[in-house]
Amino acid sequence: MLGKQGKRDQAKETIDARWKTAESSLMKNVLRSQSLSESELETARFLSSAIIRCWREELDTLGKTTQNALQAPKLLSKWENLLTLQNNEAVHLRAHPDSLDTWIRVYTFLRCAVQAASSAIPSTLASYFEGSERIRDVLARDHGNVFGIWEEGEAMLDDDESEMLGFAMYIEGSYFNHSCDPNVGKTRRGRAMEFRTTREIVAGEELNINYIDTKADWKSRRKELLSGWYFDCKCRRCIDEQASDITT
Numbered sequence: 001m002l003g004k005q006g007k008r009d010q011a012k013e014t015i016d017a018r019w020k021t022a023e024s025s026l027m028k029n030v031l032r033s034q035s036l037s038e039s040e041l042e043t044a045r046f047l048s049s050a051i052i053r054c055w056r057e058e059l060d061t062l063g064k065t066t067q068n069a070l071q072a073p074k075l076l077s078k079w080e081n082l083l084t085l086q087n088n089e090a091v092h093l094r095a096h097p098d099s100l101d102t103w104i105r106v107y108t109f110l111r112c113a114v115q116a117a118s119s120a121i122p123s124t125l126a127s128y129f130e131g132s133e134r135i136r137d138v139l140a141r142d143h144g145n146v147f148g149i150w151e152e153g154e155a156m157l158d159d160d161e162s163e164m165l166g167f168a169m170y171i172e173g174s175y176f177n178h179s180c181d182p183n184v185g186k187t188r189r190g191r192a193m194e195f196r197t198t199r200e201i202v203a204g205e206e207l208n209i210n211y212i213d214t215k216a217d218w219k220s221r222r223k224e225l226l227s228g229w230y231f232d233c234k235c236r237r238c239i240d241e242q243a244s245d246i247t248t
């Protein structure tokens, strides 16, 4: 979901303060005293992969800038695309306050691990893990924007037999808003996600995917979308089904 310029959350200052404290904390002996759970290690891997991509992208951009000088059109980088997604940090922490401890533990672990391996890591990359800004940029967009990865090569939300294997972030795929009556379907092809229209599209019609299983009734769907994706679904189907509930 693309971000909106929403009003600043009052909790943001408290969250910022916690991150600032973590950034200035001493790293001595953290690796020895702090072990991460399996899911925290997964988060650490995900964050490392995202930050390394950001670093490589910035190196590429620097290279292109010097070689192609003026003729290269300015393209939006993937990292910039990530930043256009809705920032769900405050709204996620309001519903799951314990996540902040987890996030800061993972950040501290990564910062410490990078410092410990500083002789093997380029200093420009190591500097990306010093502050929390990029880590927060990713975490804030993780919840509400990642896609479930299902077995059988399909994102089969409507198939009860299918098992979810994990999550992946497809930044441009997250530009699709949700509808309970979507006109775009998604299929996983290896590591890629393919999006195809599922019916005729009228000029100007918005393309939508479904974030959840759409078989449930409108109240259940709205509840799930509000708790997992932080919005109240006002799609045509929800409005129609709510109206017919009220009139019957």
Ligand SMILES: [Zn+2]
Binding pocket: 179, 180, 181, 221, 233, 234, 235, 236, 237, 238, 239
């Ligand atoms: Zn809906």
